[in-house]
Amino acid sequence: MYELYSTKEKIYMLICGLIITLGIIYTTHIYFQARAINNEWHQTFTSPKEFWSSVPKWEWTPIFTEKEVKH
Numbered sequence: 001m002y003e004l005y006s007t008k009e010k011i012y013m014l015i016c017g018l019i020i021t022l023g024i025i026y027t028t029h030i031y032f033q034a035r036a037i038n039n040e041w042h043q044t045f046t047s048p049k050e051f052w053s054s055v056p057k058w059e060w061t062p063i064f065t066e067k068e069v070k071h
Helices: 007-044 048-054
Strands: none
Touching: none
16 A cells, blocks of 8 residues: 655654654643742742841951961
8 A cells, every 4th residue: 555654754753753742741841840939939938128137147257367467
């Protein structure tokens, strides 16, 4: 019987189909991952003022003393 596509063309279309399917799966995975991260962000969000008030204050500590700097 007459075949519309050769074996090489069928394999090529199979490979292309698998690549497209993997791309769709990966895009869906990234979408749902970003959605979960955004939901977590909205649940734990505080205002910047509240956030920075919870961060401990710190100061630079000198590495060299006055004696070491003078030659």
